[in-house]
Amino acid sequence: MAAKGNDPSASEVLITRTFDAPRRLVWQAWTDPAHIMRWWGPSGFVNQSCESDLKVGGNFRLEMRAPDGNVYPCIGTFREIVEYERIVYEGEAAEGHPCGAGIPPHATVTISFADQGSKTKLTLHTRFASLERKQAAAEARFIVSWEEALDRLGQALQT
Amino acid sequence: MPADSLSCTFAALADPTRRAILARLASGETSVGKLAEPFHISAPAVTKHLNVLERAGLISRGRQAQWRPCKLEAKPMREAATFIEQYRQHWEQSFDRLDNYLQQLQAQEKKNGRKRK
Numbered sequence: 001m002a003a004k005g006n007d008p009s010a011s012e013v014l015i016t017r018t019f020d021a022p023r024r025l026v027w028q029a030w031t032d033p034a035h036i037m038r039w040w041g042p043s044g045f046v047n048q049s050c051e052s053d054l055k056v057g058g059n060f061r062l063e064m065r066a067p068d069g070n071v072y073p074c075i076g077t078f079r080e081i082v083e084y085e086r087i088v089y090e091g092e093a094a095e096g097h098p099c100g101a102g103i104p105p106h107a108t109v110t111i112s113f114a115d116q117g118s119k120t121k122l123t124l125h126t127r128f129a130s131l132e133r134k135q136a137a138a139e140a141r142f143i144v145s146w147e148e149a150l151d152r153l154g155q156a157l158q159t
Numbered sequence: 160m161p162a163d164s165l166s167c168t169f170a171a172l173a174d175p176t177r178r179a180i181l182a183r184l185a186s187g188e189t190s191v192g193k194l195a196e197p198f199h200i201s202a203p204a205v206t207k208h209l210n211v212l213e214r215a216g217l218i219s220r221g222r223q224a225q226w227r228p229c230k231l232e233a234k235p236m237r238e239a240a241t242f243i244e245q246y247r248q249h250w251e252q253s254f255d256r257l258d259n260y261l262q263q264l265q266a267q268e269k270k271n272g273r274k275r276k
Contacts, residue, residue, distance in 0.1 A: 011172035013246060017254045021261040025268075029261060039256035042249055099246050102253065106166045124250055128169035 013126040018119050026120040027084045027113055040064065040074075040102065056081060060089060064101045074101030079108070087111045104128060164216070165242060168235045171215035176200070177208050184218060184231040194229060 019026050029035040033050040040047055041064045048063040048071065055078060062074040080088035088110045091103040103109050104126070112123040171177055180194055195205040209229060212218045216235045221228045 011169045013243060013250075015247065015250050015254070017258070019254075019258055019261050021265055025261060025264060026257075029257060029264065035260070035264075039260045040253055041256075042252040043256065099242070099249055102249055104166075104246065106169075122254075126246070128166065128173070 011128050013124075013128075015124045016121060018116055018121045020119050022118065023084055023113050023115055023120045026122060030087070030111065030113075036062065054078065054081060060103070062101060072099075072101040074103050076100075076103040076109070080110075085113055164235070165239065167215045168217065168239045171211050171217055172239070174208070174211075177212055180205070180208055180212065181217060181231060181236075184229055188221075188228040188230040190226040190228060192226075 021029075029039070031052065031054055033052045036052065037047040037050045040050070040062060044067040046065045048065055050062040052058075052060050058078045060074070060076045060078060064072045064074060066072065075092040076089040077092065078087065079090050080086060088108065089103050091100045091105045091107045091109065100107070106128070108127045110123075110125045112125075114121045114123070172181075176198060179198065183189070183194060183197075191202060191205055191209065194209075195202050198205065209218065209220070213220060217232055219230050219232055221230070
């Protein structure tokens, strides 16, 4: 039953594309809202608005209108920005379509830009359900609680 | 399909042991003991993974038989696969549009460059 599309490792998506344009321009097209609105979304979709606060912790917000009139919001937060190299988004848990208009809720989306001669290779990596972060948070809490316990133990031994 | 049950599916799929368990179940139903064998982890650890998979609706466990056979449930996997396909389409088509747009921008830059000269 190893049918195509039933791949159990399907919690990640990797898409690459080489664009016949310099990296500087691809980066601009990807980060400037006026540019973003011209291409983001499947064919036939029109973007109504786009706000991009390009800094770590800043918000990304876009509203995409489908040919049938439905509006799909794309809401995310910038987790990492390395100019001309990498952008990491985290999708916000919002109501709406699970695709999140490109940045799904709870997903981590990493866009990497690399030179390929005079062209630019773009890599999109999406990890659905940011489990790693949850685990890291749980471990952090675990360590903190141990430190507290040891502190208390230390105090108790001194008295 | 609601976003919540999808993210539940993906959270369950995010773990390599759980994916391996699903891959094994793809060849037929089996018991917890049999499932634990190749993973070098304890039966309780396997049970923990099975609980996550069951909550996500990816497997079901027999209630009658004493060995409680585990069975793969296809529906959430199918839904996840459909979603992935839709998601891929979103970006493939966006990239087509970006490709066109970049050509336009470069043509424009060239034109402006010539004007300035």
